[in-house]
Amino acid sequence: MSKTTAALAVLKSAGVFGLVSRAMRSKLRILCYHGLWLGDSPQYGDCLYMQSQRFEQRMEWLARSAFPVLPLDEAIRRLDDGSLPDNAVTITIDDGWFSTLKGMVPVLERLGLPATLYATTYYSVRGGPVLNVLVDYLITQAPAEVLGRSAYARELAGTHPGLAPSSPAGRNAIGGRLAATVDALPGSQRMDAVREIASALGKDIAPILEGRWFDLMSEDELREAHDRGLDIQLHTHTHRMHGLVPEKVASEIEVNRRELARILGIDPSSFRHFCYPSGVHSRAVFDAVRHCGIRSATTTESGLAAAADERMSLSRILDCQSMTTLEFEARLTGVWDMIAGARKRMRSSEEVYAG
Numbered sequence: 502m503s504k505t506t507a508a509l510a511v512l513k514s515a516g517v518f519g520l521v522s523r524a525m526r527s528k529l530r531i532l533c534y535h536g537l538w539l540g541d542s543p544q545y546g547d548c549l550y551m552q553s554q555r556f557e558q559r560m561e562w563l564a565r566s567a568f569p570v571l572p573l574d575e576a577i578r579r580l581d582d583g584s585l586p587d588n589a590v591t592i593t594i595d596d597g598w599f600s601t602l603k604g605m606v607p608v609l610e611r612l613g614l615p616a617t618l619y620a621t622t623y624y625s626v627r628g629g630p631v632l633n634v635l636v637d638y639l640i641t642q643a644p645a646e647v648l649g650r651s652a653y654a655r656e657l658a659g660t661h662p663g664l665a666p667s668s669p670a671g672r673n674a675i676g677g678r679l680a681a682t683v684d685a686l687p688g689s690q691r692m693d694a695v696r697e698i699a700s701a702l703g704k705d706i707a708p709i710l711e712g713r714w715f716d717l718m719s720e721d722e723l724r725e726a727h728d729r730g731l732d733i734q735l736h737t738h739t740h741r742m743h744g745l746v747p748e749k750v751a752s753e754i755e756v757n758r759r760e761l762a763r764i765l766g767i768d769p770s771s772f773r774h775f776c777y778p779s780g781v782h783s784r785a786v787f788d789a790v791r792h793c794g795i796r797s798a799t800t801t802e803s804g805l806a807a808a809a810d811e812r813m814s815l816s817r818i819l820d821c822q823s824m825t826t827l828e829f830e831a832r833l834t835g836v837w838d839m840i841a842g843a844r845k846r847m848r849s850s851e852e853v854y855a856g
């Protein structure tokens with residue numbers, strides 16, 4: 502048992518979870534998921550992909566719990582007018598992975614839980630895997646000694662000699678940079694670059710492509726998800742924030758909205774909620790986002806959403822494969838925030854003394 506788990510278990514048995522949850526009952530808990538892992542072992546992306554059993558276990562826990570689950574639009578409306586039920590939860594899922602349709606939608610349907618999907622549209626229209634994520638997977642899962650076999654990886658190591666492929670942190674950095682390099686190539690050259698990297702690393706990508714490990718839903722699949730009850734909202738067209746330039750962000754939202762309205766055959770004005778891709782946001786874009794007719798925008802910052810919070814930057818609870826049920830419960834009750842807040846206050850008072 503880790504120290505954190507042990508500490509949480511003590512707090513729970515002392516009744517602190519119940520007390521804090523009562524104190525925080527007026528806040529909204531916005532859960533954040535991404536996709537499910539469809540690939541082989543070891544699992545990649547702790548918070549990007551979850552094992553299907555873990556997701557099912559979480560949703561079953563939630564359905565049995567005293568936390569009422571509301572659709573996002575209703576939750577935001579009731580956060581605004583003060584009529585939110587105690588300890589309200591809303592479920593949001595980012596990106597629109599194929600695995601979300603395959604594995605999450607059936608669980609949500611079976612348990613009757615409402616959820617919102619923030620769908621990015623570029624890869625749904627274009628088809629094929631999300632290449633920067635696939636590249637990151639290839640690099641971070643590759644043994645260090647084969648990394649130098651890729652011309653792309655060699656070139657990168659040449660320009661960034663500090664990146665050590667022998668350490669996981671170094672591989673993460675190489676994966677991230679190489680993913681960005683591939684992303685910056687013209688669309689027609691990206692898949693060739695990915696094939697070069699995969700073949701240099703000795704990785705067969707056929708099963709990855711066939712199994713659709715890194716695919717988003719196609720247009721037909723997005724329609725199917727919507728028909729099966731998933732609320733679909735905005736997440737930009739290309740999953741980019743363009744250096745937080747307000748006009749570019751607004752344009753991303755408008756293209757995303759137009760594409761979703763076309764794909765789903767519904768009114769463009771029905772898209773009123775937005776999630777910042779990769780959580781990238783700043784005050785500089787709030788007005789531009791609001792002017793796009795957005796009523797709520799969520800980030801990946803951790804916490805519960807209060808009535809007084811800025812609607813253009815609502816915090817969420819990011820659920821991950823490695824999170825224990827106890828930690829999940831600590832986050833939902835608000836105990837986690839309370840501990841994190843206390844730690845922060847302790848650190849800043851230490852800094853005052855040290856300074």
Ligand SMILES: [Zn+2]
Nearest residue numbers: 595596778779
């Ligand atoms: Zn995203």
